[in-house]
Amino acid sequence: xxxxxxxxxxxxxxxxxxxxxxxxxxxxxxxxxxxxxxxxxxxxxxxxxxxxxxxxxxxxxxxxxxxxxxxxxxxxxxxxxxxxxxxxxxxxxxxxxxxxxxxxxxxxxxxxxxxxxxxxxxxxxxxxxxxxxxxxxxxxxxxxxxxxxxxxxxxxxxxxxxxxxxxxxxxxxxxxxxxxxxxxxxxxxxxxxxxxxxxxxxxxxxxxxxxxxxxxxxxxxxxxxxxxxxxxxxxxxxxxxxxxxxxxxxxxxxxxxxxxxxxxxxxxxxxxxx
Amino acid sequence: xxxxxxxxxxxxxxxxxxxxxxxxxxxxxxxxxxxxxxxxxxxxxxxxxxxxxxxxxxxxxxxxxxxxxxxxxxxxxxxxxxxxxxxxxxxxxxxxxxxxxxxxxxxxxxxxxxxxxxxxxxxxxxxxxxxxxxxxxxxxxxxxxxxxxxxxxxxxxxxxxxxxxxxxxxxxxxxxxxxxxxxxxxxxxxxxxxxxxxxxxxxxxxxxxxxxxxxxxxxxxxxxxxxxxxxxxxxxxxxxxxxxxxxxxxxxxxxxxxxxxxxxxxxxxxxxxxxxxxxxxxxxxxxxxxxxxxx
Numbered sequence: 038x039x040x041x042x043x044x045x046x047x048x049x050x051x052x053x054x055x056x057x058x059x060x061x062x063x064x065x066x067x068x069x070x071x072x073x074x075x076x077x078x079x080x081x082x083x084x085x086x087x088x089x090x091x092x093x094x095x096x097x098x099x100x101x102x103x104x105x106x107x108x109x110x111x112x113x114x115x116x117x118x119x120x121x122x123x124x125x126x127x128x129x130x131x132x133x134x135x136x137x138x139x140x141x142x143x144x145x146x147x148x149x150x151x152x153x154x155x156x157x158x159x160x161x162x163x164x165x166x167x168x169x170x171x172x173x174x175x176x177x178x179x180x181x182x183x184x185x186x187x188x189x190x191x192x193x194x195x196x197x198x199x200x201x202x203x204x205x206x207x208x209x210x211x212x213x214x215x216x217x218x219x220x221x222x223x224x225x226x227x228x229x230x231x232x233x234x235x236x237x238x239x240x241x242x243x244x245x246x247x248x249x250x251x252x253x254x255x256x257x258x259x260x261x262x263x264x265x266x267x268x269x270x271x272x273x274x275x276x277x278x279x280x281x282x283x284x285x286x287x288x289x290x291x292x293x294x295x296x297x298x299x300x301x302x303x304x305x306x307x308x309x310x311x
Numbered sequence: 312x313x314x315x316x317x318x319x320x321x322x323x324x325x326x327x328x329x330x331x332x333x334x335x336x337x338x339x340x341x342x343x344x345x346x347x348x349x350x351x352x353x354x355x356x357x358x359x360x361x362x363x364x365x366x367x368x369x370x371x372x373x374x375x376x377x378x379x380x381x382x383x384x385x386x387x388x389x390x391x392x393x394x395x396x397x398x399x400x401x402x403x404x405x406x407x408x409x410x411x412x413x414x415x416x417x418x419x420x421x422x423x424x425x426x427x428x429x430x431x432x433x434x435x436x437x438x439x440x441x442x443x444x445x446x447x448x449x450x451x452x453x454x455x456x457x458x459x460x461x462x463x464x465x466x467x468x469x470x471x472x473x474x475x476x477x478x479x480x481x482x483x484x485x486x487x488x489x490x491x492x493x494x495x496x497x498x499x500x501x502x503x504x505x506x507x508x509x510x511x512x513x514x515x516x517x518x519x520x521x522x523x524x525x526x527x528x529x530x531x532x533x534x535x536x537x538x539x540x541x542x543x544x545x546x547x548x549x550x551x552x553x554x555x556x557x558x559x560x561x562x563x564x565x566x567x568x569x570x571x572x573x574x575x576x577x578x579x580x581x582x583x584x585x586x587x588x589x590x591x592x593x594x595x596x597x598x599x600x601x602x603x604x605x606x
Contacts, residue, residue: 044413051402125397129454132363133415134387140414310365 038143041135045117045147054116059154062109066101066159071166079170083267091167092179095189096262098163102193103254104225104273106159107200110152111221114204117148118301119214128310137306145298148205152197156190185261192257192287199250199290200225202297209301225251226273233276243279250293251276253286260286313341315462315493316362321371323357323517331357333517334371339495344488346508347497348601354517355497356394359466362495363391376462387415390460392468396451400440404431404450407439408457417457425453429483444471452483463487463494469503481507501598513601525597534573536580537563537589544585548576565593 049055074082075089082088088097118141121127131137164180171178181189203224207217229251235242246252255268255276260283269277281289316339323332332354339345349355360366362373364381378385398407408422426432429449434442442450448471455463468484469477484507488494498504504511505525513521513528521528538544545564549557554576555567568576570592580587 040413040416044410047406047410047413048399048402051406052399053401124399125395126399128360128363128365128393129397129411130414131365131381132386132389132391132393133411134383134458135414135416136383143414309367310360 038139038146041140041143042146042150045144046150049117049147049151052116055113055151058109058113059158062106062155063158063162065105066098067162067166069105070098070101070163071170075170079174083264083270086170086174086176088264088267089167089170090174090176090178091164091171092181093262094160094163094167095181095185096258096264097167097267098159099189099193099258099261100255100263100267101159102196103251103258103276106155106193106197107250107254108222108225110155110197110200111204111207111225112218113151113155114148114201114206115208115214115217115221116204117144117151117201117208118205119208119211119217122208122212123214131310138302141302141305145202145205148201149198152194152201155197156194160186160190160193181262189261192261195287195290195294196250196254196257199254199293199297202294202301203250206297206301209304230273230275247279247281248289250290252279253281253289256280256286257283257290314338315341316345316373316375316495318358318362318373319371321358321361321373322369323354323361323366324369330517332361332368335514335517335519337512337519339493340510341493342488342491343509344484344494344496344507346504346511347495347514348499348501348504348511349497349514350499353499353514355499355514356466357517358514359391359393359464359495359497362464363389363393365393387458388461389464390455390458390462391464391466392451392455393464393466395470396447396454398439398447398450398454401438403436404439404442404446404453405435407450408454411454411457415458421457421459425456428456429453445473445476448472448476448480452480456487461492463492465494466497467499468496469498469500477503501601505597511597529597533593534566534568534570534576535560535563535589535591535593536566536576536587538580538585538587540585543583544580544587547579547583547585551576551579563589 071089079086079089087093121130130140168178204217204221207221208214211217229249232242233246233249233251258268259265259280265278269275316337318335318337321332321335324330335358347355357366361368362375362380373380376385376388405422409419412419412422426435429452431446431449431453434446439450452468455465469480472480481503484494484496496507508525510524511528512519536544536548545557548554548566553568553572558565573590577587577590
């Protein structure tokens with residue numbers, strides 16, 4: 038299994054799209070989390086200057102993962118499996134010998150490993166940005182506790198993993214990349230976004246909203262210190278609550294990962310490669 | 312008889328109307344090169360995909376190396392190239408093989424060896440997307456050889472190759488079979504199959520319509536006779552013992568007769584004062600047989 042995972046990592050590592058997604062995500066997360074709020078007026082930003090200082094790093098950055106980071110992870114997940122259809126390499130993949138499910142498991146494991154830099158890079162870049170702002174403002178530099186950072190890294194990995202698993206499932210179902218990305222973004226933006234926005238006025242939507250990726254992702258971000266005002270003003274990825282308990286959010290996201298992977302694996306195992 | 316590939320009434324339908332493969336009984340012996348011949352759309356690729364477990368049969372059964380199609384135990388001993396070879400375009404030829412080696416549990420020192428075998432080592436570091444069609448084809452064969460397989464399943468392996476490349480590939484495939492390897496080779500090119508195969512199966516509309524060695528398929532030897540005057544010659548030869556049907560062909564005639572009858576025919580014609588300018592053995596080409604079977 039280790040060699041199979043290393044094969045899938047090689048496929049992901051040498052692909053330009055992986056690095057482009059990582060670079061864009063890191064750049065945009067820092068740009069929207071630090072550069073824009075600081076450039077406009079830090080005192081007008083949600084939470085004021087404090088939000089842009091190192092002490093708020095964990096919560097402040099985590100708020101960008103459930104939607105914006107999710108879309109990047111979705112694309113990575115789609116590319117990881119959907120491209121195999123586009124290049125017609127699935128037939129080569131499935132005639133190597135280890136069995137379809139083992140190969141798919143190796144692909145998912147490699148995808149999970151590939152998400153680690155998608156978690157670390159924004160945190161490193163965010164730490165640098167917050168440190169620079171603190172220096173410019175002559176503010177004290179207090180870093181979050183190691184335990185909080187570890188939890189933030191774990192939570193953001195989980196948030197990205199569920200979106201990547203959704204991407205892999207959509208790649209399998211649509212046997213390609215374009216439609217999968219389109220459907221994924223449509224789901225993130227329209228289904229979850231609009232329905233979440235109506236939760237306040239339509240009470241019947243609340244139970245449904247509580248199982249959305251968005252609500253569970255933001256609930257984790259909230260538990261790690263993200264400000265509700267920042268989450269509700271998060272542009273197309275905004276969420277006004279209600280939030281669920283962090284334990285429930287972890288369980289729901291983990292269940293989604295397992296569910297998406299199981300359905301994708303079942304379809305891959307059963308379906309002909311024509 | 313030790314059959315490496317054995318199918319019984321193997322059938323694949325797409326909906327009610329399309330029968331891609333229809334009750335196919337195919338048996339490939341250990342160590343032979345089996346040419347799987349058929350026109351485009353006859354069901355060759357679907358059959359190969361079923362043998363590799365990529366496509367499930369609608370009915371019937373098959374075993375490859377004693378295992379059901381797609382069984383990991385069998386796939387580890389099979390090298391395959393189905394339709395056009397497919398690779399990650401941004402990876403080099405070597406990296407593409409590295410990925411396959413790691414997935415298939417193959418030692419990576421095999422990579423250099425198979426690259427040398429297909430004469431691709433000089434370009435192995437270049438991205439696969441920069442390869443010509445012929446180079447991709449050779450990389451496909453290298454990928455199929457990576458596991459040092461007992462069975463090679465090759466679908467149109469000379470596609471996209473120039474005449475020199477085709478000749479090279481034919482020799483190469485023959486050399487692979489000399490090591491005791493079984494090769495199932497699908498093609499719609501008669502010359503290719505004729506030169507490479509120990510036995511040939513002809514498939515038409517999903518059914519096997521003929522099977523045998525090339526010689527068996529070409530049938531009885533005939534004789535071509537060119538003589539003057541032609542009508543008298545035809546009349547005389549038609550009355551000789553051991554002579555079958557006569558067909559007039561472009562100022563001569565073909566006789567269904569064994570080559571051993573040639574001296575008797577010649578003697579009879581000369582003694583009757585008929586001038587014989589040609590008396591040569593004549594056999595149907597595989598192409599003639601193929602066209603007749605698939606018409």
